[in-house]
Amino acid sequence: MIDIRGLHKSFGPNKVLTGIDLAVPAGSTCVILGGSGSGKTVLMKHMIGLLKPDAGEVLIDGEDIVPLGAEGLERVRHKFGMVFQAAALFDSMTVYENVAFPLREHRRLSADEESTLVRSKLELMGLPRSVEPKYPADLSGGMRKRVGLARAIVMNPKIVLYDEPTTGLDPITTDYVDEMILAAQRELGITSVVISHDVASAFNIANQIAFLSKGVILEQGTPEELLASEQPAVKIFLQTWFGKND
Numbered sequence: 001m002i003d004i005r006g007l008h009k010s011f012g013p014n015k016v017l018t019g020i021d022l023a024v025p026a027g028s029t030c031v032i033l034g035g036s037g038s039g040k041t042v043l044m045k046h047m048i049g050l051l052k053p054d055a056g057e058v059l060i061d062g063e064d065i066v067p068l069g070a071e072g073l074e075r076v077r078h079k080f081g082m083v084f085q086a087a088a089l090f091d092s093m094t095v096y097e098n099v100a101f102p103l104r105e106h107r108r109l110s111a112d113e114e115s116t117l118v119r120s121k122l123e124l125m126g127l128p129r130s131v132e133p134k135y136p137a138d139l140s141g142g143m144r145k146r147v148g149l150a151r152a153i154v155m156n157p158k159i160v161l162y163d164e165p166t167t168g169l170d171p172i173t174t175d176y177v178d179e180m181i182l183a184a185q186r187e188l189g190i191t192s193v194v195i196s197h198d199v200a201s202a203f204n205i206a207n208q209i210a211f212l213s214k215g216v217i218l219e220q221g222t223p224e225e226l227l228a229s230e231q232p233a234v235k236i237f238l239q240t241w242f243g244k245n246d
């Protein structure tokens, strides 16, 4: 579904990505791990054409999006849902209106069709009907994340990009959000790319983990393969994390 080949990106003298190759098969979840400033967000921005590479290809569903202009990118972006770090809900809208927002922007649906779609996604995220009239400020952080996720999948996207979806959440809420990401993959066949600092969460949800360091993907494989990695940077990253969280 996503196939990145030979991606290079510099900002002035700062060489951030220096030859990224990454393939994410349809229906799978790929977690991108890496230290602060390693280029995870820059890599994700290339996947939706928010940044243009200096060299390389970004194939989405078989199409190289690098040469596309604004119109072509708009079309490709309909394949994506996004979940940003700070759930980014509209404070002045109810939960229902937040989830319905992309539908109202992009589709002409009857009230019944709209409510069927909104409710099915809220239900999939384990949210009861009683949250529909509430405002984001009335919800816990974990619930806001789930509303953000319901909104990201309401258009039935093929791909969802998650930028640090569990940052700032307690361990129980983190598990719950992980469950929701897995539910979106299982029930809707969504392909997911997740940027994360949270190794436990990465190991919970990933079919594949890519470890980014110094502009390249140092290691890529199943969680088990990553654990067995001989790359010193990967070993240190994992040991530091597991050491802190034993």
Ligand SMILES: Nc1ncnc2c1ncn2[C@@H]1O[C@H](COP(=O)(O)OP(=O)(O)OP(=O)(O)O)[C@@H](O)[C@H]1O
Pocket (backbone or CB within 6 Å): 011, 014, 016, 034, 035, 036, 037, 038, 039, 040, 041, 042, 043
């Ligand atoms: N638009 C930009 N212009 C110039 N430099 C940028 C731009 N975007 C990112 N960078 C640089 O690219 C590098 C990688 O940034 P990026 O945000 O991708 O890191 P990250 O791995 O997501 O880090 P974190 O985990 O802290 O969010 C940093 O050195 C950053 O300063």
